[in-house]
Every structure is written in structure tokens, then in C-alpha cells.
Amino acid sequence: MILNGRYVNDVGGGISQFATxxxxxxxxxxxxxxxHTPHSFYISRYPAGRESTVSYPKPDFRWRNDSPYGVLVDTSYTDTSITVTFWSTKRYHIESKSSGRYAVTPFTSKTDSSPDCIPMPGAEGFKIDVWRIFKQNGRTVRTQKFHTTYLPEPRITCQG
Structure with missing residues (x-):
């Protein structure tokens, strides 16, 4: 879990994979x-700007069926994958478009001698924009922009 800009051991492995x-x-x-709330650091296994995290008591992930049709949510998993399938009447063809990374921020390096230290590799922070493009009959009927800012992940070297 990410807490106060550091990785900490906590319950919940896999919950962000499901939320994403x-x-x-x-x-x-x-x-x-x-x-929805993106992670504070970019995690490379998730699509940049198109991911979500959850924890208790927050952040949370909530969505609403704003269509006039019912939606059956079907989930399944294996040892290596999670699948979420929605069954309903299709209203839109959705396309996704992403900007390049911008406002790149370098990471810092720190040394930690505490007994609960978890090493971190360090990664640049950046901003990214993702657009959700709603199409009907080949025409764009609406676009929605998602803006995400990822903080730089510090490089933590554990000593002791």
C-alpha cells in the first residue's frame, strides 16, 4: 500500500487490480x-491515466449505470488474471486516446534505517490526459477528459 509517499505493508494485495x-x-x-482515484505513483502494470485504487475507509471507486438498460456484471479470475464483463444493450462504441507524458518530475533518493523499511526503485512523476470518446454510428457524440498527476516515487535504500 502507498501511505504518505511510501510503500507500507498492509492488507489488500490485488484489490487495486480488481478496481482498475x-x-x-x-x-x-x-x-x-x-x-475513482488513481494511484499517487504510476504503477507500470496499469494503463497510465486509466486506473483506480481503493482502500478502507477511502479512497473508493463508484460507478453508476446511467443507461436505460440493465447491466449484468460478470467477474472471473485465474491465478494470473482478472476479468470483468458487462452484459447489456450497447449504446456507444468507446475509444480511448492518451496524451504523452508531460510535466515530468524527477525523483529523489533517500536512505532509511528503520526496521520496517521497504525499498523503492524510484520513478519519475508525470501528468497525463486520457480522453474517452463516445461514438454512435461512427460519429463522435461526446468526449470526456480524465487528467491524472502521478507523483515522483522516491528511490528508497534500506540500511541495517
Missing amino acids: TMFNAVFFGGLQDVQ
Whole structure:
């Protein structure tokens, strides 16, 4: 878990993978994103600017079926994957477009001798914009912009 700019051991491994998979199902299903929170650091296994995290008591991920049709949510998993499938009447063809990374911020390096230190490799922070493009009959009927700022992840070297 990321807490106060550092990795810490906590319960919840895999929950962000599910939240991100569900967020992308909502994104490409053309449904309403009510609340989502990207990770504070970029995590390379997720699509930049198109991911979500959850924790208790917050942040949370919420979405709403704003269509006039019911939506059946089907989930499945294996040892190496998570799948979320929505079954409903299709309203839109959704496309995604991303900007390049911009406002790149270098990371700092720190040494930590505490007994609960977790090393961190360090990664640049950046900003990115993602657009969700709603199409009907080949025509764009709406676009929605998602802006994400990723903080630089410090390089932490543990000593002791």
C-alpha cells in the first residue's frame, strides 16, 4: 500500500487490480464514472491515466449505470488474471486516446534505517490526459477528459 509517499505493508494485495479492471469495464462500457482515484505513483502494470485504487475507509471507486438498460456484471479470475464483463444493450462504441507524458518530475533518493523499511526503485512523476470518446454510428457524440498527476516515487535504500 502507498501511505504518505511510501510503500507500507498492509492488507489488500490485488484489490487495486480488481478496481482498475472494473474501472476499465466502466470506461469502455460507456457508463458513468462517479468516483475513482488513481494511484499517487504510476504503477507500470496499469494503463497510465486509466486506473483506480481503493482502500478502507477511502479512497473508493463508484460507478453508476446511467443507461436505460440493465447491466449484468460478470467477474472471473485465474491465478494470473482478472476479468470483468458487462452484459447489456450497447449504446456507444468507446475509444480511448492518451496524451504523452508531460510535466515530468524527477525523483529523489533517500536512505532509511528503520526496521520496517521497504525499498523503492524510484520513478519519475508525470501528468497525463486520457480522453474517452463516445461514438454512435461512427460519429463522435461526446468526449470526456480524465487528467491524472502521478507523483515522483522516491528511490528508497534500506540500511541495517
